[in-house]
Every structure is written in structure tokens, then in C-alpha cells.
Amino acid sequence: MKPLAQLSRQLPAPATLQELADELGKKYTVQDAPAQTTTLHFYDSFDWRLYSNALLCFEQNNGLHLTDPVGRDLVPSLPISGEAPGFYWQLPDSALKQKLAPVLEMRTLLLQSSFSQTTRQLRILNKDEKTVATLILSELRVETGESDQPICSVQLHQVRGYEKWFQRLEQDLEAFGSPQPCTKEQDLKTALAAKGRSPQDYSSKFSVTLKSDMAALTAAKSIYRDLLGTMQKNEQGILDDLDSEFLHDFRVAIRRTRSGLDMIKKALEPKISARFKEEFRYLGKITGPVRDLDVYLLMEEDYKAMLPDHLQKGLHYFFEDLAEQRKKEQEKLVQALQSSQYKTIIKDWEKYLRQKKNTEATEKTPVIGIMAKKIIRKRFERVLRDGRAIDTDSPDESLHRLRIQGKKLRYCLEFFSSLYPPKEMKRLIKQLKNLQNNLGLFNDLSVQQDMLNNYLASLKPGSGKAKKMGAAIGGLLTNLYHEQQQVRTEFEAAFRCFSSQENISLYENLFATEQKPNR
Amino acid sequence: MAIIAVYNIKGGVGKTATAVNLSYMSAATGNNTLLCDLDPQGSSSYYFRVKSKKKFSADHFLEGGSSLEQSIRGTDYEHLDILPSDFSYRNLDIALNHMKKSRKRLKPILDPLKAEYQHIFLDCPPNITLLSENIFYAADMVLIPFIPTTLSMLSFTKLLDFFKGSGIDRSKLFVVFSMVEQKKTIHRDMIDHFKGRKRILNTFIPYVTDIEKMGIYRQPVPAYLPDSKAGQTYAELWREIEKELLSQLDTDGPGCVIP
Incomplete structure (x- = not known):
């Protein structure tokens, strides 16, 4: 009707x-x-x-x-x-x-x-x-x-x-x-x-509009300003411990900033660049432990589903212990975020990003349009080269390194995405995301196994509780190992899609520089 | 999703009051509800102050689809629509008689409306004709308002025989005592005799002036006197019927198969 x-x-x-x-x-x-x-x-x-x-x-x-x-x-x-x-x-x-x-x-x-x-x-x-x-x-x-x-x-x-x-x-x-x-x-x-707001006034997605004739320094600053904004918006949620994703988004902004400082090297004055690389490395370090524990705590339901009934008790003890650890780490994190050291880093970084006066330095940097192409090409070629070198006998470590390279490529595609046609950029990012999902899962499974192995080694033998936990962790390790093997076999297909001629041509066309690409 | 026919061979048993007040209760509890006034006297339509469109007739009704949908009207109450009656409905039987599969024409007309309405109530004309047979096939529940007297018993027995003879599923039948006067011994005795039996609803509708006043207010009783005994009774009766419908769903599975 x-x-x-x-x-x-x-x-x-x-x-x-x-x-x-x-x-x-x-x-x-x-x-x-x-x-x-x-x-x-x-x-x-x-x-x-x-x-x-x-x-x-x-x-x-x-x-x-x-x-x-x-x-x-x-x-x-x-x-x-x-x-x-x-x-x-x-x-x-x-x-x-x-x-x-x-x-x-x-x-x-x-x-x-x-x-x-x-x-x-x-x-x-x-x-x-x-x-x-x-x-x-x-x-x-x-x-x-x-x-x-x-x-x-x-x-x-x-x-x-x-x-x-x-x-x-x-x-x-x-x-x-x-x-x-x-x-x-x-x-x-x-x-x-009525309060000057609108729906979706926060999104974890990175979105900054650049123009290709912008000075690289100006462009880089607006990227960093956006990322700093994300960090600041999430700060209170971390302090109040509302949910795990405030810290997650905060850390992604840190990683993106670090990646930017690394990739868009020539934009910032070397002294500034060196200082904040160090500062953001520190921020990554202090926020790591809580996030690591969050990842496991979020896995609780998945882990429960992996184990039979009689191993659940041990698993329960394990998660109780993790929750206890997280509580302690959260306290440390709150202290760190309220420290004068943290406040100084943020204040200085913000002050630097808002400075408009250093025109001299700004003009010395090339325009972002040219720089972006070079950066993206470089990152793409690196992923292609490293990925092609991987075969079934390659050590796990090579996949982990490729994951890092993939992340860098992803970040720079996102940083500069406003300079290129949205449809093509969406396709490139989607293609890369496929590969990243495979590598990310593989890495998660390795990290989980390492953590569980370490935890197992730290258990004091003798008590009934330790025995139960040991059995549960053993069960998890077996499951995770098999899952990881499966993910590894799927890598080849994921990489084949990424390195298809069609995808390569897309990169070449969008990011063509004067000289012929070297493939 | 259920089609609930309110039916009795006899007239003057509180049929329309039951259909109007129960459909109101169904809507008031959040169900999209349609009341189809199939009685050419159009009493339900009168209570809701609704008239059918000039162009609407029994033929349009039997055509179904959009020509029927266009005649549906919103009542003054949320979630409650009505398909008003038309005087031409007095000829529905003759029209049905000329059709193929004349006993099963109503169901395909009503079934598409189940997408819009959780409950469809049919206020049926008092007789036993081809239209009644169509109603029995289409309905998931046939609710019979029943004045507890010996004569009513007689007509009910006839109805049961009719169901048996036509091979219609008798488990659709439910009796609700209506216009009950507690002062009358015969009413009390009849109710005692049937109480607790399968398909006899526990809640009964008393004979009170508040229900008769519907004609003056032109509103459902629970709308104008929600806290009155009559208003509360319809609310209680609806809860009981909803429970029956749910248990029916459990045993029959969804939908109802034509034998």
C-alpha cells in the first residue's frame, strides 16, 4: 500500500x-x-x-x-x-x-x-x-x-x-x-x-583536503593537524575508559603521524622532524600495553567458542587475570596522559602546526603534488618487490615486514587521496585492503600465539588453577596455529590480486612522474 | 499475522461491538490492524464515522488488490484502519455464486493485506451463506460471541455440524460469552457448564450500558472509557486471544493451509 x-x-x-x-x-x-x-x-x-x-x-x-x-x-x-x-x-x-x-x-x-x-x-x-x-x-x-x-x-x-x-x-x-x-x-x-554540532562530527576515517600546488610543508601540517585533532578528541574517552576504541583511534593517529614523519621527510625542518619522531615513538610506547590487552579481551567470545566445555574454566581464569593486568596498565596510562611530559609534547606539536610565520621555510619545500606521487610510487614499488620475493618457504618474518610496508602504502594513499580522482583511489585502497586483511590476520595470529606461549611459560606449575589454565591455553594454541596455516595459504591469492597488471597500470597512470617507472 | 473473523449465525449477539473493541485493542497494543466491515448494515463503519467511497462496491471488493486498498481508511486511532462496508455487500453471495471455486475466493483477496497488517478482523454478516463459508476458509480464528442461552446452544451445534460437513478445521472456532447478565440463572448455569473447556474463552463480555453507549459516542469502549469494567474486559479478552494466536502459531507453524 x-x-x-x-x-x-x-x-x-x-x-x-x-x-x-x-x-x-x-x-x-x-x-x-x-x-x-x-x-x-x-x-x-x-x-x-x-x-x-x-x-x-x-x-x-x-x-x-x-x-x-x-x-x-x-x-x-x-x-x-x-x-x-x-x-x-x-x-x-x-x-x-x-x-x-x-x-x-x-x-x-x-x-x-x-x-x-x-x-x-x-x-x-x-x-x-x-x-x-x-x-x-x-x-x-x-x-x-x-x-x-x-x-x-x-x-x-x-x-x-x-x-x-x-x-x-x-x-x-x-x-x-x-x-x-x-x-x-x-x-x-x-x-x-543549536549547539553548533552535526551528526557524524567525529569519524575515525582520515579526511583532509589538499591541493596539488600546496607547499609540502603546508600540506604536511594540515595532515598532522587533523591527526592531532583525532588524538585530542579521543583523549577524554581514554581517561574515562569508556570503551576500547578511543585508545585504538588515538593510537592509529599516532602511527599515521609517525608514518608521515617518516615518509614526507623533506617537508619538515630536520630538527623538528627528529624531535617529534622521538616523541611519537614514546606516545606509541606508553599506549601499547593497554591496547594489547584490549585486543585479547575483545577476543574472549571467539576464544570461548574454540574450546570445549571442560576447558572453559581455565580460560575464565586466564581472562580474569588479563582484566586485572589491564586495570593496572590503564592506571599507568592515565598517569602518563596526565603527566607534564605528555602535555608538553602535545602543546609544542600543536603550537608548531599552527605557526603560520615560517614562510621562508615553507617556500623552500617543493609542492605536495609532485612529492605525493614520488612517495606513493616508492611505497607501492616496495610492497610489490617485497611481496614478489615471498614464496611458500619464506619465513613468517617476511610476511610481517610486508605488512608494515603495506600499512605505509595505505597511510600515504589516504594522506594524499584528495589529490586524485576518488573513484580510482577507492579502488586502489580496496585492493590494498584485501592484501592487508590477509597480512593483518596472519600477524594477529602470530602475536596471539607468542603472547600465549609467554603466558604459558610464566605460569607457576603445581596449582590446580595453573593446570586448568595451561590446558585451556594449549587448546587455544592448537586452534590458532591451524588458523594461521590456513591464512598463510590464502596469501598467494591475495597478493596475486594486488600485483595484477591492471592494478599496476592504475598506479602507473595515476602517479606517473617524468621518468619511466622501473619495474 | 492472523485473520480473525467475528461471526455468529444469529444477529444481535454483540458481534460488531466485539469486532470494533477487539480491533481497537489490537491496534492499541501496537499491532497494525485492519477491520473489514463485511456486514452490509455497516455498523462498524458507523462506529468509526467512516463511509465507503461512492465508487466502491461488492465488485471492487471481490477484485481485491489496489481497488480494495484504495478504499481502506484510517480511523481516528493509531495503527487502526478500516475497510468500510457498502450496501452492495448484500449481493456478495450472488456474486460469489457466479465465480469458480466460489468457496475459496476471500482468502486470496485478504492474504496480500497480511504484509501490511498484523491482524485483520472481519465483522461478518449474521447468516450462513457462501460468504460465511469463504470467511471460515480465510480466517485463522473464528470468534463466536455467544449469549449463554439454550437457543444459542442450538445454533452453535448447527455451526459445528456445518464445519464438520464442509471439512473445515474446527480448531479455528473459539467461543466468547457475550451480553452476559450475571443476575440470570440460565446465563450462570450455561457458563458453569462450559467453563474451562477447550476453545471456550475465560473472559466474558458483560451486558452493560457502557457498551450500548458506543452508538452515542461513536468510539470503541476502551477509547472513551478505558477504566470502565467494559473497557477492562475487552483489554483482558484481547490478551487472552493474543495468547491463543501465539499458541496456534506454535502448533500450526506459519500460515494456514486450505484443506
Whole structure:
């Protein structure tokens, strides 16, 4: 059946709402219901995973709703009170929980926006006193601390079978305000805009727009500024230990910065470059232990699935111990991030990146357009060369090195992606991602086995608990080993795709420099 | 997803009140619900202040598809739509009689609507005709409002025989006592006699003026008197029926097969 028509218009002020109601009262029989006020709390992960998947999650009248952008419930709402719902696994078993799980994964729900909404329903009646259309007059209030002027709008909803009434009212409304989408998403956008925000105002994806005639130093600085921004945005979430991904994004920004300092060598003054390479290496070091433990803790469900029932107890002890270790490491991390050493690094780096005066130095550097091509070509050729040298007898170490090279290529493609056609860049990145997935998985499995082996070696023999843990870890090691063997056999196919003639030509065409490539 | 027919051979047993109030309760508990007023008297349509379109007729109804969908109207209540009756429905039987497979025409007309509505209620005309047979085939549940008297018993026995004779699944039948006057011994005795039996619903609808006032208010009882005894009874009755529908789903699996 045809969906019911609806529309919304934004009105300038509460007075206009009354004007509209009066005007309708003159033309129609109107039944006016008393105004109702509710408060809405919108929740999403820090990186807007729900919104990006066309989902809205909000609490209203003590119920947690999951809707589409229009505002239609996708699953029955859950009774909750007050506080943010947290991780999906903390919710009671329900269709809502099931729907959230694959989208949110390890991210926690945070309060993104709160507002109160006063609505007044007007029903338009025909001569039988039957409702033939419904209007909702709404005043939305966000606590901004500034003015308390509400944002006003009107919605018109069709009643099935009474299309002509809708059309008449639609014409009547044209004299009032301006059209806007008639959706819940619009309410969210309106509320965020009142605070100078918008949905998806944080994303872990790197995105900086460069121009090819920019001086390399200017370009490099804007890349680093963006990465520093990512770090700063995630800092509080790490300190508050909200979920594992604040630290993850923070560390990716560190790695990208280090990679940039390495690859875009000639852009920065050598002294600066040398200092911050060292500083970012330090930042990588202090953030490492918690992340490593997070990775294992996130594996808990996977590990559980690998082992039979009688080994689960040992596994449980193992994870208890990891959680305990993480607690200690987290404390150290918080101390490090609150130390003056950390604050000085960030302050100095920010100050340097915001300096606009060093024109002399800036002009000395070449333009980024030329430099980017050289860097990408170099990284690509390196991955190609190293990858081609790998055969079935090559040691694991060679795959690990290739993974690092792949990462560097990925970072520089992303840094400079705005300089090239988006369609092609997307293809290159997708192709590379395939290879990286294989190498990444292979590496993860090695690291996990190493860690488990070390853990096994550190267990004090004798106690029943140690025996149980030993058995569980043994079981995991066997599984991981077989999985790793499987991943290794898949490398060849992944690399063959990456090194296809088609892919090589794509690189050559996009990043052609004066001299002929040397393949 | 279920088609629930509210039916009795006899008239004046509270059939329309049951269909209107239960469909309202179904919608009020969040189910997209359609009430089809198949009785040419159009009482359900009257209660919802709805008239059929001028161009609509029994022929359009039997055609189904978009010509039927275009006649569906929204009521004043969320999730509740109605297909209003038309006086031409008095000829539905004659029209059906001229068709092939005349006993199984209604089901394919209603089945596509299951995509839109979780529950479809049929307010049926009081007689036993070709249309009634169509309704029995199409429905997942046939709800019989039943005034607890001996005469009602007689017509119910006839209906059971009819089901048996036509090979229709009798497990669809459910009885709800209607217009019950606790003061009357015969009512109490009849109810005691049947209480607790399979397919006899526990909740019964009392004979109260609040239900009769529907004609004045032109609204479902639980909408204008939600806390009244009558309003509460319909809410309770709906909970019981929903439970039955769920257990039916468990035993039958989805959908209902025409024998």
C-alpha cells in the first residue's frame, strides 16, 4: 500500500505556531489536544555507528527506542530509566539488543544530544466529526545556556483514505515557514545544530583536503593537524575508559603521524622532524600495553567458542587475570596522559602546526603534488618487490615486514587521496585492503600465539588453577596455529590480486612522474 | 499475522461491538490492524464515522488488490484502519455464486493485506451463506460471541455440524460469552457448564450500558472509557486471544493451509 503522506515546515517563532492554529480554526473544525512535553535523549557511539547505519536510538518516556531515520520503531522499545544504556551486552535480551550488537560491536552508547519537545496535536474533523488529517505543532528546546528561544515546526500527517484533505492543508501551510524533512533525524539535526554540532562530527576515517600546488610543508601540517585533532578528541574517552576504541583511534593517529614523519621527510625542518619522531615513538610506547590487552579481551567470545566445555574454566581464569593486568596498565596510562611530559609534547606539536610565520621555510619545500606521487610510487614499488620475493618457504618474518610496508602504502594513499580522482583511489585502497586483511590476520595470529606461549611459560606449575589454565591455553594454541596455516595459504591469492597488471597500470597512470617507472 | 473473523449465525449477539473493541485493542497494543466491515448494515463503519467511497462496491471488493486498498481508511486511532462496508455487500453471495471455486475466493483477496497488517478482523454478516463459508476458509480464528442461552446452544451445534460437513478445521472456532447478565440463572448455569473447556474463552463480555453507549459516542469502549469494567474486559479478552494466536502459531507453524 502507498505510504501515508506527511510533511514538515520550520516556523520562525512560537507566535507563528499560534497564528497557524488560528488560521486553521477559521477554515476547519479543529480539535485541539492539550500540549505535551517530553524529553528525548539521543544515544550513539562516539563514531556515530548507529547513525551511519541509518539507525536512531533514543530514550523517551522511559523507553529506549531504535528507529529508522524517519522515526519508525524497528523493534519494540525497551523500558529503561535515566542513564546511558552502555554496551549492547549490558541490555536485557531483546530484539533491540540483537539489532544493536553487530552495528555497535565493542563501542559503548554515549549521550549525543538531549532536548525537550512540547507538542500540540490538532485534528481536522469532517462533518461526521471524523479525523481527516492531523497536525502536530512542535517546540523544541535545547539547553544552550544562551537564549531559550525554542525551535518551532509543524508536521502534517495524512489519514488513509482522505488524500484531498491533506492536499488542501498542504496548500494552507505554504504560507507558513519553510519546508524541512518530516523525520526524527531532522529533530536530532536541529538539536545538534543549536549547539553548533552535526551528526557524524567525529569519524575515525582520515579526511583532509589538499591541493596539488600546496607547499609540502603546508600540506604536511594540515595532515598532522587533523591527526592531532583525532588524538585530542579521543583523549577524554581514554581517561574515562569508556570503551576500547578511543585508545585504538588515538593510537592509529599516532602511527599515521609517525608514518608521515617518516615518509614526507623533506617537508619538515630536520630538527623538528627528529624531535617529534622521538616523541611519537614514546606516545606509541606508553599506549601499547593497554591496547594489547584490549585486543585479547575483545577476543574472549571467539576464544570461548574454540574450546570445549571442560576447558572453559581455565580460560575464565586466564581472562580474569588479563582484566586485572589491564586495570593496572590503564592506571599507568592515565598517569602518563596526565603527566607534564605528555602535555608538553602535545602543546609544542600543536603550537608548531599552527605557526603560520615560517614562510621562508615553507617556500623552500617543493609542492605536495609532485612529492605525493614520488612517495606513493616508492611505497607501492616496495610492497610489490617485497611481496614478489615471498614464496611458500619464506619465513613468517617476511610476511610481517610486508605488512608494515603495506600499512605505509595505505597511510600515504589516504594522506594524499584528495589529490586524485576518488573513484580510482577507492579502488586502489580496496585492493590494498584485501592484501592487508590477509597480512593483518596472519600477524594477529602470530602475536596471539607468542603472547600465549609467554603466558604459558610464566605460569607457576603445581596449582590446580595453573593446570586448568595451561590446558585451556594449549587448546587455544592448537586452534590458532591451524588458523594461521590456513591464512598463510590464502596469501598467494591475495597478493596475486594486488600485483595484477591492471592494478599496476592504475598506479602507473595515476602517479606517473617524468621518468619511466622501473619495474 | 492472523485473520480473525467475528461471526455468529444469529444477529444481535454483540458481534460488531466485539469486532470494533477487539480491533481497537489490537491496534492499541501496537499491532497494525485492519477491520473489514463485511456486514452490509455497516455498523462498524458507523462506529468509526467512516463511509465507503461512492465508487466502491461488492465488485471492487471481490477484485481485491489496489481497488480494495484504495478504499481502506484510517480511523481516528493509531495503527487502526478500516475497510468500510457498502450496501452492495448484500449481493456478495450472488456474486460469489457466479465465480469458480466460489468457496475459496476471500482468502486470496485478504492474504496480500497480511504484509501490511498484523491482524485483520472481519465483522461478518449474521447468516450462513457462501460468504460465511469463504470467511471460515480465510480466517485463522473464528470468534463466536455467544449469549449463554439454550437457543444459542442450538445454533452453535448447527455451526459445528456445518464445519464438520464442509471439512473445515474446527480448531479455528473459539467461543466468547457475550451480553452476559450475571443476575440470570440460565446465563450462570450455561457458563458453569462450559467453563474451562477447550476453545471456550475465560473472559466474558458483560451486558452493560457502557457498551450500548458506543452508538452515542461513536468510539470503541476502551477509547472513551478505558477504566470502565467494559473497557477492562475487552483489554483482558484481547490478551487472552493474543495468547491463543501465539499458541496456534506454535502448533500450526506459519500460515494456514486450505484443506
